[in-house]
Amino acid sequence: MRKACLNTVYELAKDNDKVVFIGSDLGAGTLNEFKQEMPERFFMEGISEQHVIGMSAGIAMEGFIPYVNTIATFLTRRCLEQVIVDLCLHNLSVRLIGNGGGLVYAPLGPTHVAIEDIALMRAIPNMTILVPTDADEMQRLVKQTIDWQGPVYIRVAKGYDPIISNDGVECKIGKAIMMKPLGNVLIIATGVMVHRSLSAAKILESNGLSCGVMNIHTIKPLDEKAILQAASQVDAIVTVEEHTKMGGLGSAVIECLMDNMDNPPKVKRLSLPDQFTDDYGSQDSLLDSFALQPDTIASTIQEWWS
Amino acid sequence: MISENSVTLDQRSLDLRKSAISAIEGGGRGHPGATLSLIEIMRVLYDDVLKFDAEQPDWPQRDRCILSKGHGCLALYTLLADKGFFEKSQLQQFCKTGALLGGHPESKVPGVEASTGALGHGLAIGVGMALATKIKQLNSHIFVVMGDGEINEGAVWESALSAGHHQLDNLVAIIDYNKLQSYGTTKEILDLEPLIPKWQSFGFETCEVDGHNVDALKQCFASLDFNCKKPKAIICHTIKGKGLSFAENNPAWHHKSGMKTEQIQAMYEELS
Numbered sequence: 001m002r003k004a005c006l007n008t009v010y011e012l013a014k015d016n017d018k019v020v021f022i023g024s025d026l027g028a029g030t031l032n033e034f035k036q037e038m039p040e041r042f043f044m045e046g047i048s049e050q051h052v053i054g055m056s057a058g059i060a061m062e063g064f065i066p067y068v069n070t071i072a073t074f075l076t077r078r079c080l081e082q083v084i085v086d087l088c089l090h091n092l093s094v095r096l097i098g099n100g101g102g103l104v105y106a107p108l109g110p111t112h113v114a115i116e117d118i119a120l121m122r123a124i125p126n127m128t129i130l131v132p133t134d135a136d137e138m139q140r141l142v143k144q145t146i147d148w149q150g151p152v153y154i155r156v157a158k159g160y161d162p163i164i165s166n167d168g169v170e171c172k173i174g175k176a177i178m179m180k181p182l183g184n185v186l187i188i189a190t191g192v193m194v195h196r197s198l199s200a201a202k203i204l205e206s207n208g209l210s211c212g213v214m215n216i217h218t219i220k221p222l223d224e225k226a227i228l229q230a231a232s233q234v235d236a237i238v239t240v241e242e243h244t245k246m247g248g249l250g251s252a253v254i255e256c257l258m259d260n261m262d263n264p265p266k267v268k269r270l271s272l273p274d275q276f277t278d279d280y281g282s283q284d285s286l287l288d289s290f291a292l293q294p295d296t297i298a299s300t301i302q303e304w305w306s
Numbered sequence: 307m308i309s310e311n312s313v314t315l316d317q318r319s320l321d322l323r324k325s326a327i328s329a330i331e332g333g334g335r336g337h338p339g340a341t342l343s344l345i346e347i348m349r350v351l352y353d354d355v356l357k358f359d360a361e362q363p364d365w366p367q368r369d370r371c372i373l374s375k376g377h378g379c380l381a382l383y384t385l386l387a388d389k390g391f392f393e394k395s396q397l398q399q400f401c402k403t404g405a406l407l408g409g410h411p412e413s414k415v416p417g418v419e420a421s422t423g424a425l426g427h428g429l430a431i432g433v434g435m436a437l438a439t440k441i442k443q444l445n446s447h448i449f450v451v452m453g454d455g456e457i458n459e460g461a462v463w464e465s466a467l468s469a470g471h472h473q474l475d476n477l478v479a480i481i482d483y484n485k486l487q488s489y490g491t492t493k494e495i496l497d498l499e500p501l502i503p504k505w506q507s508f509g510f511e512t513c514e515v516d517g518h519n520v521d522a523l524k525q526c527f528a529s530l531d532f533n534c535k536k537p538k539a540i541i542c543h544t545i546k547g548k549g550l551s552f553a554e555n556n557p558a559w560h561h562k563s564g565m566k567t568e569q570i571q572a573m574y575e576e577l578s
Contacts, residue, residue, distance in 0.1 A: 040441050051430045051464035058434020085424050
């Protein structure tokens with residue numbers, strides 16, 4: 001997914017001389033072609049995230065569109081004030097590409113595990129948040145960022161996740177995608193939890209509970225219209241996310257329902273607990289332990305429903 | 307060490323101070339110490355150094371001036387009003403409901419390049435502008451005015467490393483070195499010395515100047531070499547609260563609110 005994202009940035013840069021790439025201290029060879037072909041718009045600034053964000057703001061103030069890339073926790077924690085003041089207060093068109101969103105860096109421990117990145121970014125006025133579900137969707141969304149006004153945070157998953165998005169379905173920033181038609185329960189998921197939710201929905205269907213699945217690739221601005229329309233037709237909603245319960249997709253959905261419906265359907269949020277990770281292993285093993293794999297998502301929903 | 311004590315303020319410097327005080331009077335608050343420390347630096351920049359068009363604040367060929375120590379905004383506002391970026395009457399509305407001018411600069415104000423106030427942000431933005439104007443092959447210079455307390459912030463030094471690394475000879479860092487931060491002296495809180503060698507070691511050309519001596523400031527800016535492949539750092543030795551005997555070097559005058567008429571009157575009288 002990261003490769004798809006950066007390749008798309010490279011393609012955008014070839015077509016648009018306003019595109020600038022800024023990395024902190026990325027892996028050797030990252031975007032080598034970009035560096036060779038457009039050296040004046042390629043910067044590897046070193047391990048200095050606060051500076052990188054301010055610098056990207058200065059470049060954007062001059063009319064360029066910087067794409068900034070580093071590890072998600074460093075991009076959202078270390079330089080939060082710069083993101084708020086330099087980017088969002090000025091509403092600048094800077095794109096933040098956060099590697100390893102969620103539990104991707106499980107073996108590296110809690111300094112690298114991004115469990116609250118969406119909450120941090122969501123709280124800031126003017127910020128757009130993209131959480132693509134697979135590499136193809138990443139490409140479709142990143143292409144659109146060239147014309148999107150204001151700062152954007154792009155959460156990048158591990159990569160090599162199953163391709164479940166469909167080129168034939170309209171994919172637009174800010175527009176939810178129905179992946180599976182509505183049933184008794186609506187599962188609203190984001191990022192790599194969409195394909196897990198689809199698998200969970202299959203299990204549930206085989207047990208007699210029909211579930212629709214909605215893909216929220218844009219957490220902010222939230223597609224409230226699509227959520228409210230679907231919510232009015234179901235008995236219950238389950239949100240599924242690879243993020244702490246505070247301030248992520250589940251929170252956004254609940255806020256949307258409570259703000260707009262007199263009698264909203266009941267809601268269950270499946271998410272990471274409000275705690276730092278205290279184990280290593282892999283993204284999958286941690287998702288196992290937090291009951292966020294298809295079988296456990298299905299059993300949790302089944303139990304809750306019954 | 308350059309002495310900053312010998313300067314007698316001329317009429318323009320006195321008038322600019324009165325203008326800044328009119329804003330403090332209007333808003334009943336402000337940062338007098340930082341403002342009065344900065345007046346000559348901002349005066350020389352806007353009178354003699356910067357290319358700008360007040361009718362067209364976004365003129366692409368302009369020089370960019372970022373007041374990174376945003377709490378000194380009244381010095382900036384005073385000069386922007388003086389140059390016609392907005393009406394001088396706006397100064398008296400300082401910090402009031404519906405006012406154009408608030409307690410820290412915001413980019414919605416004509417002539418303000420970047421919103422500042424949280425310290426340590428301006429140099430990074432300046433580096434970005436310096437790089438961008440080079441990409442665009444503009445002959446613009448980028449000036450970033452920082453406070454001495456402000457450069458406690460580690461982010462400033464990240465940006466200083468970058469500026470030296472990129473050989474940004476179109477970038478000028480200006481340090482308002484009044485040696486007094488909010489709690490006390492810079493020496494007792496977080497000593498910056500040796501300051502000149504610090505900037506030099508980050509790849510900057512440096513010069514030291516009495517930050518209240520208008521002629522010396524002009525000379526310093528005129529001597530800058532914008533083709534030397536090095537960013538510049540100008541260390542301006544200043545006095546916090548310069549021009550008001552009771553405010554000079556007095557930490558109590560870092561910020562004032564709820565100011566009484568007699569305090570305002572005393573400020574005007576000292577400048578008459």
